[in-house]
Amino acid sequence: MSTWLPDVAVADGASEFDAVFGLRPDLFDAYRDFESVFWTQRLLDVEILDACRARCAQVVRAEGAPLEPVAADDPSSLLAACLALAEQFVIDPHCVTAEMRDAVVAHLGDAGLVALVEALAVFDGFTRFRTLLEIAPEPGAF
């Protein structure tokens, strides 16, 4: 398997994302270190991270995004608040309202809101990165 980039081969067990981003190994290492902090330091629940990443992928119509809309059963839940913010963040962050932010802060506090927005920036930005470069995501990502 190889990407559209002519000199980039994908090693067994690696992803196209690894191979392409690995063209700049210093940046890739720093990216990995940053991206992983949300999971390894438990800045947010894994369920929230997974759901928001999936919702971001759906909004930008990324390859491999879940077909069924990611949604929360309880509209007053933390998950619902995070998904609402995630969706609007991707569509147009200027339209994120104070009520949307307050709903997240009510569950997570100010630091939690910051963690969520940083995670959304990673999900949104690197989903667009993959889409633009026509590279497949890592397993479990979009």
Added chain:
Amino acid sequence: MADDAIANSPLALQPEALQRFLVLYGLLWSHGEVDHTAKEVARLRNARITDCGY
């Protein structure tokens, strides 16, 4: 970092993430294949398209 505006921003509420982000962002600006002028033009264009007030 006390004089850095970012250190007084909401990002500082997540210090571990901020420290790692600054490493990535610093590398992006200080090394690479794309010259600094092109990066700056792209940054400004991005800010204009997204109507960033900063």
